Each structure stands twice: as structure tokens, then as C-alpha cells.
Amino acid sequence: MNRDTLQFYSLYLTRFAGGFGFITLVTLLGKYINVLDPSAVTVLGVTLGAGFVIGMFTTGFTLAQTAAVVPLAWAGDRFDKRNVLLGTLLLGAVAYGLFPLVDSSLSFILARALQGVAVTGASLMSLALVGELAEAGTRANRIGKANAASFAASILGSISAGLLYDALGFSPIFSIIVALLSVATVGVWFFLDPDETTIRGFPFSDLALNRRILTIATFRTQYAVAVTLVRTWVPIYAGVAAASGGLAYGGLAVSVTVVAEKFTNMLFQPTMGRYSDEYGRAAFVFVGGGCYGLVALCVPFSPVIGTALGLPGALPILGPLSPAFLPLVGLSGLLGVADSLREPASMALFADEGTEDGGVAASFGIRDLLWRPGSVAAPLLGGYLMADVGMEWVFYVGGLFALTGVLTFLAVLVRDFGTRALAEW
Structure with missing residues (x-):
């Protein structure tokens, strides 16, 4: 095995460890809501409803990510991406080690914020290094493989999270995450070469005006x-009590719904990335985003579909469920297929532009920043919709944002690059 292969494998291992930790918290979020029982709080005379507190379980994470993007991306381009990656991996180990100590909504939100900084740094640096090390003709395929490693961890992480939580509670899960991050740190230390592509100045300013990045921004901010x-x-819908609009499934059943999306995404990303290298980026972004929106609109109809098809209300190992379970798993899998079209093409586009203009970490940082407003606001919106309107409206609104995103992207693409741009980008 040559040195380049070892470098890619060390980065894939980093993606695996990061994906394992991230999906664990996603899978257990419904359980934390049940255990911590978020309720309305009053701050400086202003009453914040339970929906806001529930939203902050995710928004605390994304706010910290938003604050960390620019300084971490700048440090990666200005100094050594390998060293920044090592530092954020160690920070992640500390963050996950704190979760067994959580005993209130506030402490959970603070731990999630620290996790957000660590996840952002590890993700930015690992993707920037993959994009930098890969040749242009293999970039989307390499990124697809890196993402596949993350999704493989997501599958194992969500299954083990459900099983371990049902059997032992929270603490053993986080011990495993800390161990994985420690192994990834050792792998990066020994096998990844120091990064010598130092960029002086502030590459964000030039890349922020890049025409292709501005065009895809019209899609990404909505998506x-x-x-x-x-x-x-999806896991909240599967796991929370029926009184809150959920299906009240056990930990393992919730894990299966999450795994379905991760498995299909993992399975198809390297192939779709290779096709994107061969045929261009824009069409894959457009088709993948549109399909995602259409499938999302169908999620609330899982009970209706299951009842109409006469599907069983119980399964071996999983026990009593409802007829909605198998349709929900199937729709979750289709969400993964749709996103496998979009994700490697989108990431490769940002890597292409960053590599050409100088500042691949900054390019991925801009990609991350474009995601932040929506990812910060969406959980608060979702918490409101879940608590005050109805669980199904979370998925209706999500689906509509995906569809308006792809239509806006197509309109701007055609206006600025011509009618053939969807096939030629």
C-alpha cells in the first residue's frame, strides 16, 4: 500500500469517526427530549416555549458550527490543515466525554455547542485535504468515498446507539465514540503528511464572488x-410519544429508520461521484435536490401507506410497531438515494473552485457558511411546527424548501450560463 493510499485511508477513518459521533446524537435526540423533558423557560422576562428549547437542542450545535467556520477554515489555509484536524479531533473526544454528565436542557445545549465546533473543524479539514490530494478527474469519486465512510459509521453508530441505549443507557455509547476519535487521531498523526499549501491573505473574499459558487448558493441556502x-x-417523528405527533418506536426501530437513509447514501455516493466526474456537476445537484423534496413530502403519509397496503404492525426483534414503520423506512432509504446524487457533485464543485483559485479550506468554509442560516433557523422552525401546528408540517415545509431551491438554482443557472449549462457544468 503506497503513501498516498494511506493518506486517503487516514482521512476516511476520520470521516468514519466523525460520522459515528454525529449520528449517535441524531439518533438519541428523541430520547434526550423524553428524558430531559424540555419545558418553557423565562429569560430576562421573556418566556421561551418548549418548542424553542427543543429547537435549541439542534440550533445550539449549528450556532457553534457557524461561529467556528471562518476561523477554522482560515487557519487551515494559512497554516497546516493536518494540525488543525488533529486539534479538532482531540476537542471532539472531550466533547463526547461530557455527554454522560448532562442532566438538564442547558447542559445538553452547551455540550452540543462544543460538539459543533469539533465536528466543523474535522469535517472542513478532512474534506479540504481529500479535495486537495485528489486529482481533478477523481475528485468527486474520492469525496464520495470519504462520505461513504461517514455513512458507514452512521449506520453502525445509529444501530449501536439504539441497542446500547435500550440495554445500558447513554454512557457506554459515548465511551465508544471517544475511543474511535482517539484511533482516528493516531491515524492522522502517523500517516498523513504535513500540509504545505500555505495561503496568505484572506481567500474568502475572492471566492465569495466566484460566479459558480454564487449560483449554487441560490440552491444551497434553501436546501x-x-x-x-x-x-x-425523521428520527424524532419515529421516536417521540404519540401525544407529540410521533410514532413512539423503541430505540432500535428509530435506528433502523436512520440507517435506511445512511445505507443507500453510502451505497450510491462513490458511483454517483464518479458519474459527476465524467458528466458534470449541475445536473446531479438539480435532480438530487428535486427528488429529495418530493420524497420528503411523502413522509407524513407513512401511516396511510402502511394501512392501505395492509402492512404488519409488529416485526421480529423490533416487536410491536405500526403499519407506518416499513413505509417510513422505505422513504428514508429514498431520501438517501436522492441525496447521493447531489452531495458528491456539490462538494466536488466547491473543491474545484477552491483548488483553482487557492484556498480549498476557504471554499469548503463558504459551502458550510451557506448552509448555516438554514440549519440554524430550521430546528427552531421545526420545533414550532411540531409543538404548535403539527408534526406533518415539518416535512411539508422541508419538502417545499428543497423544491424551491432547485427551481431557483435552475433559473439562475440558465440566466447566467445559458440553456445548456445544466448539462455542461
């Missing part, structure tokens, strides 16, 4: 709302 709502609320 962030869609994905944040749908990815966050």
Missing part, C-alpha cells in the same frame, strides 16, 4: 432548511 428539517425530524 439547508429542507435537509435539516427532514434529517433531524
Whole structure:
């Protein structure tokens, strides 16, 4: 095995460890809501409803990510991406080690914020290094493989989270995450070469005016709302009590709904990335985003579909469920297929522009920043919709944001680059 292969594998291991930790918290979010029982609080005379507190369980994470993007991306381009990656991996180990100590909504939100900084740094640096090390003709495929490693961890993480929580509670899960991050840190230390592509100045300023980045920004800012709502609320919908609009499934059943999306995404991303390298980026972004929106609109109809098809209300191992379970798993899998079209093409586009203009970490940082407004606002919107309007409206709103995102992207693409741009980008 040559040195380049070892470098890619060390980065794939980093993506695996990060994905394992991230999905664990997503899978257990409904359980934390049940255990911590968020309620309205009054701050400086202003009453914040339970829906706001529930939203902050995710928004605390994304606000910290937003604050961390620019300084971490700048440090990666200005100094050594390898060292920044090592630092954020160690920070992640500390953050996950704190979760067993959580005993209130506030302490959970603070731990999530620290996790957000660590996840942002590890994700930015690992993707920037993959994009930098890969040749242009293999970039989307390499990114697809890196993402596949993350999704493989997501599958194992969500299954083990459900099983371990049902059997032992929270603490053992986080011990595993800390161990994985420690192994990833050792792998990066020994196998990844120091990064010598130092960029002086502030590459964000030039890349922020890049025409292709501005064009895809019209899609990404809206799509962030869609994905944040749908990815966050599928496990919540599956796990919370029926009184809150959920299906009240056990931990393992919730894990299966999450795994379905991760498995199909993992399975198809390297292939779709290779096709994107061969045929261009824009069409994959457009088709993948549109399909995601259409599938999201169908999620609330899982009970109706299950009843109409006469599907069973119980399954071996999983026990009593409802006829909605199998349709929900199937729709979650289709969400993964749709996003496998979009994600490697989108990431490769940002890597292409960053590599050409100088500042690949800044390019991925801009990609991350474009995601932040939607990912910060969406959980608060979702918490409001869940608590005051109805669970189904979380998915209706998410689906509509995906559809308006792809239509806006197409309109701007055609206006600025011509009618053939969807096929030629």
C-alpha cells in the first residue's frame, strides 16, 4: 500500500469517526427530549416555549458550527490543515466525554455547542485535504468515498446507539465514540503528511464572488432548511410519544429508520461521484435536490401507506410497531438515494473552485457558511411546527424548501450560463 493510499485511508477513518459521533446524537435526540423533558423557560422576562428549547437542542450545535467556520477554515489555509484536524479531533473526544454528565436542557445545549465546533473543524479539514490530494478527474469519486465512510459509521453508530441505549443507557455509547476519535487521531498523526499549501491573505473574499459558487448558493441556502428539517425530524417523528405527533418506536426501530437513509447514501455516493466526474456537476445537484423534496413530502403519509397496503404492525426483534414503520423506512432509504446524487457533485464543485483559485479550506468554509442560516433557523422552525401546528408540517415545509431551491438554482443557472449549462457544468 503506497503513501498516498494511506493518506486517503487516514482521512476516511476520520470521516468514519466523525460520522459515528454525529449520528449517535441524531439518533438519541428523541430520547434526550423524553428524558430531559424540555419545558418553557423565562429569560430576562421573556418566556421561551418548549418548542424553542427543543429547537435549541439542534440550533445550539449549528450556532457553534457557524461561529467556528471562518476561523477554522482560515487557519487551515494559512497554516497546516493536518494540525488543525488533529486539534479538532482531540476537542471532539472531550466533547463526547461530557455527554454522560448532562442532566438538564442547558447542559445538553452547551455540550452540543462544543460538539459543533469539533465536528466543523474535522469535517472542513478532512474534506479540504481529500479535495486537495485528489486529482481533478477523481475528485468527486474520492469525496464520495470519504462520505461513504461517514455513512458507514452512521449506520453502525445509529444501530449501536439504539441497542446500547435500550440495554445500558447513554454512557457506554459515548465511551465508544471517544475511543474511535482517539484511533482516528493516531491515524492522522502517523500517516498523513504535513500540509504545505500555505495561503496568505484572506481567500474568502475572492471566492465569495466566484460566479459558480454564487449560483449554487441560490440552491444551497434553501436546501439547508429542507435537509435539516427532514434529517433531524425523521428520527424524532419515529421516536417521540404519540401525544407529540410521533410514532413512539423503541430505540432500535428509530435506528433502523436512520440507517435506511445512511445505507443507500453510502451505497450510491462513490458511483454517483464518479458519474459527476465524467458528466458534470449541475445536473446531479438539480435532480438530487428535486427528488429529495418530493420524497420528503411523502413522509407524513407513512401511516396511510402502511394501512392501505395492509402492512404488519409488529416485526421480529423490533416487536410491536405500526403499519407506518416499513413505509417510513422505505422513504428514508429514498431520501438517501436522492441525496447521493447531489452531495458528491456539490462538494466536488466547491473543491474545484477552491483548488483553482487557492484556498480549498476557504471554499469548503463558504459551502458550510451557506448552509448555516438554514440549519440554524430550521430546528427552531421545526420545533414550532411540531409543538404548535403539527408534526406533518415539518416535512411539508422541508419538502417545499428543497423544491424551491432547485427551481431557483435552475433559473439562475440558465440566466447566467445559458440553456445548456445544466448539462455542461
